[in-house]
Amino acid sequence: MARNDIVAMILAGGQGSRLGALTKHLAKPAVPFGGRYRIIDFPLSNCSNSGISTVGVLTQYQPLVLNTYIGNGQPWDLDRNDGGAFILPPYQKSSRSDWYKGTANAIHQNADFIDGYDPKCLLVLSGDHIYKMDYAKMLRAHFDRNADATIAVIEVPWEETSRFGIMETDADGRIVDFQEKPAKAKSNLASMGIYIFTWDVLKKALQEDEDDPKSSNDFGKDVIPRMMAAGANLQTYRFSGYWKDVGTVESLWSANMDILDRPDDLNLFDRSWRIYSRNPVKPAHYVARGARLQNTCLTDGDIIEGEVDHSVLFHSVVVEAGAIVKDSVLMPGAVVQAGAYVQKAIVGAGAVIGKKARIGFASVGSSPYLSRICSDDITVIERGLQIRAKADIPGNCMVEWRDDLSEGNVVERRNPVR
Amino acid sequence: MARNDIVAMILAGGQGSRLGALTKHLAKPAVPFGGRYRIIDFPLSNCSNSGISTVGVLTQYQPLVLNTYIGNGQPWDLDRNDGGAFILPPYQKSSRSDWYKGTANAIHQNADFIDGYDPKCLLVLSGDHIYKMDYAKMLRAHFDRNADATIAVIEVPWEETSRFGIMETDADGRIVDFQEKPAKAKSNLASMGIYIFTWDVLKKALQEDEDDPKSSNDFGKDVIPRMMAAGANLQTYRFSGYWKDVGTVESLWSANMDILDRPDDLNLFDRSWRIYSRNPVKPAHYVARGARLQNTCLTDGDIIEGEVDHSVLFHSVVVEAGAIVKDSVLMPGAVVQAGAYVQKAIVGAGAVIGKKARIGFASVGSSPYLSRICSDDITVIERGLQIRAKADIPGNCMVEWRDDLSEGNVVERRNPVR
Amino acid sequence: MFIDAMGLILAENRRLSLGELTSKRAQAALPFAGRYRLIDFMLSNLVNTGISRVGVVTFNKYRSLMDHLGSGKAWDLSRKESGLFILPPNAQSDSLSSSGDIGDMTAVLDLLRTSHWTHVLVCGANNVFTTTFDDFYKRHVDAGADVSFLYDTDGAEANRSATVLTTDKAGWVKEILLSPESRAGMKVSLDVMLLRRQLLIELLSDAIARGEHVLSLDRILRRHTHLRILAQPFEGVCLRIHSVESYFAATMRVLEKPVRKSLFWSALPVYTKVKDEAPSHYCCGCEVSNSMISDGCRIHGRVEDSMVFRAVTIGARSSLKNCIVFQDAYISEGCELENVILDKACFLRPGVKLVGQAAYPVVIGKGAVV
């Protein structure tokens, strides 16, 4: 694809508060996923594989991890002289300075940046979905239909339509109506939050949106309805395949489990559409004598002496002899010490589960860490926490650092995480 | 130098309001200088040539140009997998969000980022000086003297000491007293705003500074005096050579003229210490039959048909036949049309001086654009302005875009600048 | 846009000779137009077309190309999986084979087989022009051609060993003629061909099976008369470099405004290795007229109708007319040069006088001290 056909913008602004402790120190798109990846690897790799060489990442919440992670863009083949990957935070202008007000405002504030590449089209993506998609095909459809905007849609079960933005189209795929989370949907085509706009058209629409004091400056709520009202040519682009929002603890956990249970759906082994990530520079995994592994993903630097069943382990995880890990996600550098038992847990980076501690063993129990954002007996351990030996933590807990740590607390201390 | 010896931070936050229209659209460190460069090329190239591979650029004012310019860091050999060049803006944390309050606060807000590289020392630089310096030598001195902080100093004429932070040292170079812009100085060693701190020591000092509600969170005003009061080992590092602040219109103009008049002082031709910059990808300069050039710098893409004397031209500048340019700085893509006369002007990028217009021809005159920040008969033309044919603009004008443009104005219109 | 093709640049045309200028460098690495090497133009054309994998085929003197191309960063071709591939001859045995030529095609076949693009653009590097191949590609696909050639009819300029096409009215090639006597007004190939990758693999494998070792697609295609070959005209300015004389003449043509415009100011950037030289200093007393001068120079003397590469010093009271001066040359005071090509890093002592003829320029070899 030629450089000035298209520029991509990834909306990575949200705090992702429904992920609790997992997004305390980093933006949601930086949350680890699937053993080797972070969520943002998916849109970044899709861009790279689609031939898009200029990608802006719009973020204002905890961008440091994302900044270091994306770095020069090299892992995604986005270390370009003219273009590449850019972190785009809010900034001060000579007249005024604003944090991003909404998704549309974030694009509007960076219009000069986009203009610098003089693109025909702008691809707008959200930074919290797991999927593989060739945006070049969508762009071709956009050109072929001479669209002002093309919105990627996916068929969802009729009973879930009330959770999505639903598109009603004519026979040719042109959008005739749009309902945001309708009680009674007229179609089951849901917007995936993936937009291609003809840049000149969008620029005008964004300016109008900006001039409207009542607008919440959001693409779905404001800009798309405004364009539709003005009679713009809005087209849908049908996608079928794996696509999952990982905005909640439960969905993050189950998307990880999909890699084990439905490996062919997302198919990370497909060499024609690789998902890239920054390499941790660790050796191959070592599985000791006496270890047991069943339906589990390992990656670089893991050392397994114990038993791991139906779990996704990130790099440099250690499971000591006699420890048992089941149905869990262990993020980079997590350690499960000898004799510990971990079930249905998401263990943050560098967290240490002390000897003979039990996590999720009893799914019901009382704990000061029981949390409404944890469901389905899933327990989350914040990164860097040292869980006391023999601690007992039931399901549905969000174990976070608290400054008022008492002697009896299951958390012993907090280790720095690199 | 090993990766974890040192990380550099360039303070590029200031708006640089004394440069007027030149910094309306970009941060001061992004201001073009010396024909091929922007101001920030000097600290960036110094870092690269000193073997420093991780450089953060702290900025919150108009960072887009800087962001695109620095890009993947490749022109400065800073496209590293582990490290490289990073733009570091302010951001929102889960607890609070702040713009940078002062130089020290900017570093404090990015302590996690720095910790990620686990450096022994932190090099703090300002983004508005023109000089060549080997920071590795300064770092070696810092280690040799076991210093907590080392401050680069330069001898200034005694009569100018009141404009600088002045260091009083003992015979070995250890700082015994510090005066900010003293009326009566005890020494003529001025701080260059270049600091090496032992990172552990600085981190503690920054936290103390942060906890002090009365602090203005500035290195020179708060952190250094605090460290001195606490008995820290503060050392000076003597520098001699070309060093110039380009914070005013006059100093920016005269530093450009230094390249013509004192070429050996800064010596841009020195291959052992190259100053890198992002390449404009233009052909060699073409000098037409009938053109006249005297003591002038040209660079890629320039086309000269007229007469240019004692001037610095950036890339893709056009001087048409019959035009005369003297003692001026023409930024990228500026055009001087046939028969125009330009003297002692700084012409912004893409500005067009209309046919037979006269700029600075009469040094005294009346104009609505006369400005207090312009002195010494220097006139500044904002980027992208189209100056009307036969317009007459005296010296000391800051010609900016105004929305209330009347027919009689010397400015005809504004062109977009890429 | 949406070009599904990779590129292959043949860095050396064995039918041409440029004497001392290419004795230690590949033809494609020959300096041109002040800051470029010949290969920069074709590489930029490919990159501007949106092609992200390019193989550079060279059978000798590849060090000059490796030095110039490096990792390919300057052309944005330093990529993870695609990018730039220099294909030197293959040496697999424990000592270098004396029939190194075999490698010419085996390395190319390896690259073709490990690629996934549908088409391949096969290009020479001796013709200088600035374009994208979008239209060329589109017409090829739309016409359902097996192979497309790009040509122009600028026959008088073409070299002896040019490939000439005869076609029917629709542009389908009837004959491919190698080095015919008369070329005036004929369709002369620009050494740019487009074909399916699989077809190229078949053609090369077949050629190897027949004992051919040199990748000369014109020659190979002549045998395959069943292929539908389309000749497509190129309308822009093309400079052909096939001898020292034509190199000199082409350089002088770059000074003409329409040629400069067509090569450098068409909105398509021409990339080259970045050298980070300082701006050039035109000192007091210099006189420069109708010349192109690159960065890093210090000009004290007179320069007329000349092309000056990077980091050249021209001393006071020296005078250059109709000259080409490669990078890092140093011309002392009081020299007088006319119709001279000074290769890289030559040093002229004060007062040297060298005069050639426009048709027979004097060539001073790399690093010479005169």
Add this chain to the structure above:
Amino acid sequence: MFIDAMGLILAENRRLSLGELTSKRAQAALPFAGRYRLIDFMLSNLVNTGISRVGVVTFNKYRSLMDHLGSGKAWDLSRKESGLFILPPNAQSDSLSSSGDIGDMTAVLDLLRTSHWTHVLVCGANNVFTTTFDDFYKRHVDAGADVSFLYDTDGAEANRSATVLTTDKAGWVKEILLSPESRAGMKVSLDVMLLRRQLLIELLSDAIARGEHVLSLDRILRRHTHLRILAQPFEGVCLRIHSVESYFAATMRVLEKPVRKSLFWSALPVYTKVKDEAPSHYCCGCEVSNSMISDGCRIHGRVEDSMVFRAVTIGARSSLKNCIVFQDAYISEGCELENVILDKACFLRPGVKLVGQAAYPVVIGKGAVV
């Protein structure tokens, strides 16, 4: 810190042979320890020492190295002016010279002459260890040595053609012995030498003048008895790869905890080419014991005391013991392998049984279908 040196890696030790494993790849490109090639260890040691220019000297089979090293990005050696330089033999004439060996040293001399570092670290690639050369460098400079050698006394493991040093008590070398009969307890060189760049240039120029074409510094130094040569001990774990047997044994040693720790968990990263494989999937029913397995694998069967490279599939009811499996191998169901080295992309049909001896492992060549 503040190391003023460049690196030079000799990718091929002509005194050693690894049979089929190196018939189509340079020794330095031999896969090792699951995701590495031998050269990765020395390259990482140099990079972790803070060295930013490294020349890789190869006299043949350089394509394997070019493919692995690419632009040097994985080692952060893709730089503007320093960085990684692959030095293939020089071919300047229009056809490849049959005495290509001459290039061995001329390309090295070119690189040395265009560098500005004071010292050069000259290294082999057949010894695997993880370290920085900071102390080695400091002791060399402090002692005022002309040349320093790194050695260990692990003589029993050393190959026949090792270089052995005899020294006085202070560590100054008295004799350099090539391939002596007895080596037990002696100081055996690790093929790491440090010397001034100017001295190396003099030594090589002198050797070329004497008609030597092969860069063998041990051999050259024996002639220069006036030089002060310091032998410095290396205290860590070093694995010497000098034959198929020692390669096999070294791989098995990597499975031992102290060796793994010393090579991979010393806080010094070992860089290699990034392949972006998916995490490995240990499927239901797999049994894995005392093995290292790399990313991109699918393990259904049994793996014991083995080293498995990237993207390998091991079918159900297959069993591997004491095996080394290179990348992209596919082992179907019901295979039984013991003491086998499977080269890259081998395909085993269902039910294949291959058994070798630990001292004589079976080697299955690249891409074989068995």
